[in-house]
Amino acid sequence: MSLSTSLPADLPWNDQHAFLLLDGATEPNLLERLKQHDPGVSTIALFDTTSFTELREISPLLVTIEHPDAAIFQFFCEHAHEEWGVLLFSAEPAHGVAQHLRKLLTVEMPEGLPVMLRLADAAVARVLFGSNDARLSGPLSCVVTADCVGTNWHRHQPQPRLVEHPDLPTPYRLSAQQNSALDHADQRRALIELDAHLLSYFPTHHGGETLAQRWPRLEQLLQQALALGLSSKSDLFFYANAMAALDGSTPEQHSHIHRLLHTPSLQSPGERVVLAAQLAHQWTTQRSRS
Template sequence: MKLFTSLPEDLPWSEQQAFLLLDGTTLSDLPERLKKLSPGTTTVALYDCPSFTALRDISPLLVAVQQPDEPLVQFYLEHAHEESSVLLFSTAPAHDVAQHLRKLLTVELPEGLPVILRLADAAVAQALFGSGDQRLFGPIVCVVMADSVSADWQRHQPRLPDCPELTTPYRLSPELDAALDRVDRRRALLELDAHLLKYFPDRHGGETVAQRWPMLEQLESEAGALGLSSQSELFHYANVMAWLDGTALEQHPSIAHLLHAPSLQPPGERVALAAGLAQRWSSQGGRP
């Protein structure tokens, strides 16, 4: 459901240069789509640097925009619910903004291991710029991103007029590392939500993600208690619950045995078999 129809009203369009940071992984054929929307638009690929040259085709793209009613901004609004883009404002030119963002493409975990960040992911940007570390802003004076769970906009601005220099490699604090772990978990639940909406639209209750969120968390918790951790295992478990459609697991001893009885068989295999039994039960109209 697309809930983002307009941007916040008090953004600094007349005082700052606006940029869109668009995710080339999520938004397929992004360069071609941007050329059709605005043929004269100049884009800067963040991956146009030595460490990421091989990935340039799926690079996040930084695009300057002038007005909130132009086609590129409307494209951003249409896809805002996917959380695959971020709106930035700066007094600096695109090159300087891109150079700053490139410093954050690869960061270090608290223990020193390198990790790549998806900077155009709205939830990642929310965690970074909401962390309170003023170095992360650099030349950026305002960051706006969509939150599809709350169906609202999030906004961050630096507290200092001149932000400290961001040195590289940037090492995540334990708190920011934990926040990014929560982003991964949140993304997994959003993918689960999309899966259930696609395959079980009549059984996946709640009009908004926020209304469905407690149920998604419950499914994740139950799956985790069974030793299920991968996306496919979580999806299989959700399928079991959806096909059983609220009937008690005790009424399905074969399925309950696969899920709960001790076994040398891997949990992923057992939940896949349980999903097959649940689908068969559902396709037979709820008959054994």
């Protein structure tokens, strides 16, 4: 099934305003690319009129979509698997939707520390607008997000509200459950990026025709890395590099690398995994020459 052809049925195109929320930080020169499809495209940069104004070039963009056949919407569907955009519907026009979304650019963690959200990331949007707090949805009547792992779409519609547009406190403080779900979304994004990395550099050692088929292996790599005390995305990538380079070998052939990864020393786990990846690359190079 293709994400570009499997949108949920009965979306409120005729009854509501339709918008795309696109991530300007993930997609370079986003506004220029949109204008290539529609020179008259109507957009609002969420960073405008906020403390992030100087970062306008990488601002999330709220894009008005007149109908599902619009060129920009087709562009979005073609890239939906990259998960740097969200489809929104609202009875309110763009200005009201932008005002609400700006309140969620920065939220507080449960302990009160501020954190910036990537609102246009599909996984982040699923956490926020799929929660039971109707205040997060505000004027939004429907939120549609792509899932590149399951190759499907998720449709989120807020529960009926007792009052119209409940006030959203600013800053909004995440619950422990929401914070945990956002951490999981960050891990998921890291695995999606890791998948692309492994396909580029280790295509013969990263099996499976689809991301869904490769996903269990990616999760296994993450759990193994965490068990070794490796917590950052760069640590995960170095660990995956080492494992991919050593794929097909026996433990006896690289026991020194195994000891390096699993034996505590004065070096941090992050320092040891960088060295392990270097040694694994050297071992692979030497084997290919012999």
